[in-house]
Amino acid sequence: MNSIKNMIETAGWPRIIIGLFLLSLFMVAPLVGVKVSTSIHDTIVRFGRNGVMVLAMVPMIRSGCGLNFGLPLGIIGGILGILISVEMELVGMSGFLTALGLGVVFAAFLGWGYGILLNMVKGDEMMIATYVGFSSVAFMCMAWLLMPFKSAAMVLSYGGSGLRTTISMDDFWTDLLSCSLLDMLPDAAASFFSQLDISFLYKILPDGLVAWAVSVVQFIFLEQAMGMILFFGFMCFLVWLFFRTKVGQAMNAVGQNPDFARASGISVDKMRVLSVVLSTVLGAVGIIVYAQSYGFVQLYLAPLYMAFPAVAAVLLGGAAVGRVAIVHVLVGTFLFQGILAMTPSVINSALKGLDISEVLRLIISNGMIIYALTRRTKEVR
Amino acid sequence: MGGHKLETFLLNSIIPIIFLGLSAGAIYLSGYSAAYVVQEVFTRLGRNLFLVLALIIPIMAGMGLNFGMVLGAMAGQIALIMVVDWAVIGLPGLLLASIMSVPLAIVFGILAGMVLNRAKGSEMVTSFILGFFAKGVYDLTVLFGMGSIIPVDNPELVLSRGFGIRNAVSLIDTRGALDQMIMLNIEMFGQPIQIPLGTYLVIALFGLLIVWFRRTKLGQDMRAVSQSMPVAQAAGINVDRTRLLAIVISTVLGAFGQLIYLQNMGTLSTYNSHDQAAMYAIAALLVGGASVTRATLVNAVVGVLLFHILFFSAPMAGKAMLGKAEIGEYFRVFIAYGVIAAALVLHAWRRRRSESIALKAAAQNLAARQAGESA
Secondary structure, eight states, X not given: OHHHHHHHHHHOHHHHXXXXXXXXXXXXXXXXXXXXXHHHHHXXXXXXXXXXXXXXXXXXXXXXXXXXXXXXXXXXXXXHHHHHHHHTTOOHHHHHHHHHHHHHHHHHHHHHHHHHHHHHXXXXXXXXXXXXXXXXXXXXXXXXXXXXXXXXXXXXXXXXXXXXXXXXXXXTTTTTTOOOHHHHSOHHHHHHHHTOOOHHHHHHSOHHHHHHHHHHHHHHHHOTTHHHHHHHHHHHHHHHXXXXXXXXXXXXXXXXXXXXXXXXXXXXXXXXXXXXXXXXXXXXXXXHHHHHHHSXXXXXXXXXXXXXXXXXXXXXXXXXXXXXXHHHHHHHHHHHHHHHHHHHHHHXXXXXXXXXXXXXXXXXXXXXXXXXXXXXXXXXX | OHHHHHHHHHHHTHHHHHHHHHHHHXXXXXXXXXXXXXXXXHHHHHHHHHHHHTTHHHHHTTOOOOGGGHHHXXXXXXXXXXXXXXXXXXXXXXXXXXXXXXXXXXXXXXXXXXXXHTTXXXXXXXXXXXXXXXXXHHHIIIIIIBTTTBOOOOTTTBOTTSSSBOSEEEOTTTTTTTTTTTEEEEEETXXXXXXXXXXXXXXXXXXXXXXXXXXXXXXXXXHHHHHOHHHHHHTTOOHHHHHHHHHHHHHHHHHHHHHHHHHHHOEEETTTTTTTHHHHHHHHHHHTTOOSSOOOHHHHHHHHHHHHHHHHXXXXXXXXXXXXXXXXXXXXXXXXXXXXHHHHHHHHHHHHHHHHHHHHHHHHHHHHHHHHHHO
């Protein structure tokens, strides 16, 4: 009994409830005529698309700066990179990498200023981050109207100046990262696998099981989103690696006990600024990955609320205001995006004509954030 | 000494002074006539001031800017939808909606207060997120619950599918119910100007109530709690209950404020009207020179005047200056967010500075005492 109780406590009630909810959605899906493979594909695509933006929460939580509600700042950096790359008419990998490079530079610069501001307001970071994000989005709305971009793909067709609300990436690098594991394998290995004879398996195992296993393996090797997932995995690995370096360890120390860190000669303020820069840069990378998968860049007020799903996802994964690991990012993104992918298809086919998914998103994501905010003070007491 | 006082005054009212300049510039650029500006100011003062008043009491209790005031706005809207459904119109309808919104707002306020009591020290961010959470629950109730579980039959209200409330609800029969109660018609700049005295009277009445409330036992308790929760607790004040009451009062006033706002607007945008209620009220209060820890009725009045002058003249000013009205629209959104960000930064920075000064003083004190002992 105690071990079950412990297990529940380590996993946390919100994760168990949301996890069971997601599981039940997957189980109900076939009954209401939704194909499970499509649902899983949607979930995986959304997982890869949003993952890096959730990862952008990690450095700031680690250094004790709290939840990064200022994510829109990084998103703005990334969007600037994309716009310049499109203006230069760069297509394919060169366009993507240029956007990435420029986005990282802009975001690093913005993050540096943002980090210095957050050092002035220690203890009140989250609310200020939210409003710094909001006001920078509103400021950029004016900038998007006035910036001297010329590319016909981006500028409003009437008037000839001012950027469009939605800019299509189709002619540039939509789905650039999309490729399956099979595509990535060297030709020799691919042909080896395709000629592999598995008929002996049918003799020793039940047919149904083998057929199921074959379809799972096929799914894994043919899933087009795997390229994006690998990119996300690579970013996670980089962040994981960073926190194993000396600087990363120092950042951890600052988050866990600033006074102790200061006593051991670590510059607390510098570490905090660095963590904010990292988070902002990851936000920029995040929106670029998002844009290549989604196929559009959305300007003006679109980035305003983008921080909230990312914050909610990392909390859902098991992070708290002062504690986070990469696994929280992975679990949280999967659960959160899984629910977003499943609810419209399942609930809408079950209850005809009810688009309840937007409402559920609001309740789940904000409920999760409130849970985390109220739990922290309990722990402190 | 006089010079010092002037300096403090200027330092404390730096934000209103900046906004005075911005508003004057926006009016000048927009090219609106004086009569139009005066009429707009009188209308908007009546429309928005009450919502701003709803923010004052949580600030008094040291809970900061109550972004959760939207819960009150939602209570007001739910009551209003029911009243429209029952076809009670005009001033009686508005009164009935106000009365019905009270129990709803009290329940919402108690829930919000309980959540905020678990998040001491981060009330603002929690109440802010609570507003979004409540929006989800409100949407669920109004979009799916009304007409199915909660009886609403009026076909003008209910979506064609049979349940859920339409996006826009016309309040044509209740429009201006309070404004028209005592409407003062005067002539200014050769144009007729209408002043909604009835609304002003209600606002003044509640303003006086707030002034009186400050002097009551509960008001004093709130101020003690805002100074220091442990000290207040030690003095026998029930801190949690006091904070809860502050939020309940704010939520009830928020419901009244939203009803006054809606009777002036004449339409209820079912799923959006409450969205910006708290944010614009907060921005206006801060523009009036209030801070996270101190807000007066004067701040509220000055803030609504300055913020809303800028608000309605910005689009035309943007058009005149840069040829695009959108610039002005985004500019006012930027101003609203920016002023909140600036006020929060200023507050945090001041608090940290005073903390470090106190720390230094304590250290000096200690050093002096040790020096005295060794001598």
